[in-house]
Amino acid sequence: MHLTIVNPNTTASMTRAIGEAARAVAAPGTVIEAVNPAHGPASIEGYYDEVHAIPGMLAEMRARPGADAFVIACFDDTGLEAARSLMAAPVIGIGEAAMHLATLVAGRFSVVTTLAVSVPALEHNVHKYGFSHRCGRVRSCEVPVLELEDPASGAYGLISAEIARARAEDRAEAIVLGCAGMADLAARLSAEHGIPVIDGVAAAVKLAESLHALGLKTSKACGYAPPRAKTYSGMFAAAAVATNG
Incomplete structure (x- = not known):
């Protein structure tokens, strides 16, 4: 499986360490990709940092539609509900x-x-x-x-x-x-x-592998339904979806 781990902050050295920790526990057939956004806070410490990390994190996920699962590598589970609404593949917060x-x-x-x-x-x-x-x-x-x-x-x-x-x-x-x-x-x-x-990080990797092995994806029946098509203006224009899914 292909597992994308998104560190929602912009500190690349931390992302590399997270990727190493994930690969240390991953099954032989799991390919780990660890990424972070280019825009946002250097670390997430409290509510203010969290909200400014979410747009960049979601953009990283949208750029990888072929991933079999995603892990949000911030213990606050930054933007977890929004990510589950956006992606069909499982999204797990550490x-x-x-x-x-x-x-x-x-x-x-x-x-x-x-x-x-x-x-x-x-x-x-x-x-x-x-x-x-x-x-x-x-x-x-x-x-x-x-x-x-x-x-x-x-x-x-x-x-x-x-x-x-x-x-x-x-x-x-x-x-x-x-x-x-x-x-x-x-x-x-x-x-x-x-x-x-x-x-x-290790816990989320093993749970992601389990969900993939079982063929389970995020339910789109209600709360995690895809975002409705509408206009997003200004700096958030790229966040708009083309259809209602």
């Missing part, structure tokens, strides 16, 4: 994917993300996905997204310390890493803390 897998290996999990500004959006997603009764807490380790790439930032230690607090205070039995930039840390953190630590 946040939703990781939370689903956490519930299969633990009764209770906590999320460890980057900054406090992202916590309300992630708490909203936890509730929307129906995991409020399984998630102990959404925690932040106060590491800016782009500093995850800097070994001198101390990011690993801060994330690890927050996991320890989640185990002690939330009774967490598993940890979900709340940023695609943390993808390469999951195995090491799991070994250190003795509980499952789940990376959303």
Whole structure:
């Protein structure tokens, strides 16, 4: 299968790292393409960044109509509902994917993300996905997204310390890493803390492969119906669709 992973921010180095993490878990027959838009925020930290990342992300998906599935590589699941409306192929957000897998290996999990500004959006997603009764807490380790790439930032230690607090205070039995930039840390953190630590990129890749193997695509019966044909003006003219699908 051909799996397109879209990093909604514009940081190419992070996109490359995400692609490497995805290829490390992909099945032999899965071709991974990792891309990011040229226009938008360098990182997504809160609601303002998120909304400005969506147009570029959707454009990357529209440019790849032959993909068998898409993964949105931002833990906020940036633009997930719009992407599912636009594309017929399955679209998986790494946040939703990781939370689903956490519930299969633990009764209770906590999320460890980057900054406090992202916590309300992630708490909203936890509730929307129906995991409020399984998630102990959404925690932040106060590491800016782009500093995850800097070994001198101390990011690993801060994330690890927050996991320890989640185990002690939330009774967490598993940890979900709340940023695609943390993808390469999951195995090491799991070994250190003795509980499952789940990376959303890996989780989304395996779920995408499963949906493809089962021949499942996004339902277009109601909420994810294709966008209706209408005029989009100005800078969004290219977002218009030609037909009602």
